[in-house]
Amino acid sequence: MTSDPAAAERRVTIVLFPGFELLDVFGPVQLFSMAPGMTVDFAAPVAGPVASSHGVEVVAPVALAEVTDPDILLVPGGRGTRTLVSDPEFLESLRILAARARIVTSVCTGAALLAEAGLLDGYRATSNKMSFAWVVGHGARTTWVPEARWVEDRDRWTSSGVAAGMDMAAALLAATVGPEAARTATVRAELEVQADPSHDPFARIHGLV
Amino acid sequence: MTSDPAAAERRVTIVLFPGFELLDVFGPVQLFSMAPGMTVDFAAPVAGPVASSHGVEVVAPVALAEVTDPDILLVPGGRGTRTLVSDPEFLESLRILAARARIVTSVCTGAALLAEAGLLDGYRATSNKMSFAWVVGHGARTTWVPEARWVEDRDRWTSSGVAAGMDMAAALLAATVGPEAARTATVRAELEVQADPSHDPFARIHGLV
Numbered sequence: 038m039t040s041d042p043a044a045a046e047r048r049v050t051i052v053l054f055p056g057f058e059l060l061d062v063f064g065p066v067q068l069f070s071m072a073p074g075m076t077v078d079f080a081a082p083v084a085g086p087v088a089s090s091h092g093v094e095v096v097a098p099v100a101l102a103e104v105t106d107p108d109i110l111l112v113p114g115g116r117g118t119r120t121l122v123s124d125p126e127f128l129e130s131l132r133i134l135a136a137r138a139r140i141v142t143s144v145c146t147g148a149a150l151l152a153e154a155g156l157l158d159g160y161r162a163t164s165n166k167m168s169f170a171w172v173v174g175h176g177a178r179t180t181w182v183p184e185a186r187w188v189e190d191r192d193r194w195t196s197s198g199v200a201a202g203m204d205m206a207a208a209l210l211a212a213t214v215g216p217e218a219a220r221t222a223t224v225r226a227e228l229e230v231q232a233d234p235s236h237d238p239f240a241r242i243h244g245l246v
Numbered sequence: 247m248t249s250d251p252a253a254a255e256r257r258v259t260i261v262l263f264p265g266f267e268l269l270d271v272f273g274p275v276q277l278f279s280m281a282p283g284m285t286v287d288f289a290a291p292v293a294g295p296v297a298s299s300h301g302v303e304v305v306a307p308v309a310l311a312e313v314t315d316p317d318i319l320l321v322p323g324g325r326g327t328r329t330l331v332s333d334p335e336f337l338e339s340l341r342i343l344a345a346r347a348r349i350v351t352s353v354c355t356g357a358a359l360l361a362e363a364g365l366l367d368g369y370r371a372t373s374n375k376m377s378f379a380w381v382v383g384h385g386a387r388t389t390w391v392p393e394a395r396w397v398e399d400r401d402r403w404t405s406s407g408v409a410a411g412m413d414m415a416a417a418l419l420a421a422t423v424g425p426e427a428a429r430t431a432t433v434r435a436e437l438e439v440q441a442d443p444s445h446d447p448f449a450r451i452h453g454l455v
Contacts, residue, residue: 060276067269070300091279094305198436227407227448239436
C-alpha cells in the first residue's frame with residue numbers, strides 16, 4: 038500500500054450467482070484487470086463453482102458474507118436474477134455490501150436485483166432493453182431511463198444489456214482511477230469504446246422509444 | 247437431432263489453458279450462446295478448474311483428449327501462450343483436434359499457438375497488435391496481416407486482440423449458422439458489431455502501419 042490516495046488500488050468486488058450472464062461479468066473484468074490501479078475479486082452466496090446462464094462454471098473464492106469493504110460492488114444480470122429478486126437473504130447481503138461500498142454498479146438485469154433490494158430508490162437507472170419491462174416492475178421508486186447505454190447517478194452506475202457493461206466499465210475506470218487508466222485498458226483490450234452514455238440503438242430496436 | 251443439415255447444431259469447442267485471456271473466451275461464447283443453432287463446450291489439457299491470466303478459475307468439464315469432433319475449434323490468447331508455444335504435447339493436441347474440425351479459429355495471441363503447431367502454414371492470419379512481433383516470430387510460413395480486425399482464409403479465422411474476437415464471432419456465426427442467427431445474438435447482447443474486417447485503428451496505435 039502507498040500513502041498517496043491518488044495511487045491507491047481500487048478494489049472491485051463482482052457478485053456471482055447461479056445463472057449470471059458471462060459477458061456482464063467478464064467484459065468489465067477484462068477492462069478492470071488491464072487497467073493499472075484496479076483489482077478485482079469474485080464472491081457468491083456460497084463460495085465455490087458457480088454455473089453461469091450458459092452453464093460453464095466459474096469459481097468464487099469467497100462467500101458474500103466474507104467480503105470486506107469493496108470500493109466498487111458490481112452486480113451482473115442473467116437468468117438467475119429471475120429467482121433472486123424473490124430471495125430475501127440474497128437481497129439483504131447486497132444491502133450490507135452496498136452500504137460499505139463507495140460505488141454500486143449493475144450490468145443488464147442486475148439492476149432488477151439492486152432495485153428490489155431498495156438500492157436504486159430515488160436514483161435514475163437503466164437496464165437490459167429486451168427485459169426492460171420486467172426490470173422496471175421491480176423498482177417503483179426508481180426513475181428508469183429507457184434510452185441510455187448506461188446511467189451514472191451519484192454513487193449508482195447502471196448499464197444496459199450485456200455488452201453495454203464494457204462501455205460503462207471504461208467510463209467508471211476514467212471516473213475512479215483516471216482517463217489514462219481507462220485508455221490503457223481499452224487499447225490493450227483493442228476495444229473501441231462507446232463514450233456517449235445516451236447512445237442506445239437497442240432502445241429503438243426493442244420499441245422503448 | 248434433426249435430419250435437416252441446415253438446422254443442425256454447430257458445436258464450438260473452446261480450448262482453455264492456464265493463463266487464458268477472459269474476454270478472448272467469453273466475448274465469443276456470449277454471442278455463440280445467444281444464437282440459435284450453436285452449442286459451446288470447454289476443454290483443457292487437464293479437466294478441472296483452469297486459472298485465467300487474471301487469476302479467476304473457470305471449470306473445463308473435459309480434457310482435450312476426450313473431445314470428439316468439433317465443428318469449430320476456438321483457441322484464445324493470454325499470458326499462457328508464452329509457455330505453451332514450447333509445449334510439444336499441447337501443440338500436438340491442437341493438431342489432432344484441428345484435423346477433425348471444420349473451422350479452426352483463434353483470438354488474440356492464440357494465433358501464436360496455431361502458428362507454432364503448423365496450423366497456419368500457407369494461410370493469411372492476424373493477431374493481437376501489442377504482441378504482433380512476438381506472434382509473427384512463431385509463424386514463418388504464415389502471411390501475417392498487420393491491419394485487420396480479423397482475417398478469414400478458408401477454414402482458418404484469426405482475430406486481433408481480445409475485444410476483436412467478438413466481431414469475428416459475429417461474422418463466424420453469420421457464415422456458419424446464418425445472418426439472422428448473428429443478428430439475434432448481437433441484438434440480445436446489445437453489441438454494436440464491427441462488420442468490416444479491415445477496420446483496425448489499433449494497428450496504427452501500435453505503429454504497425
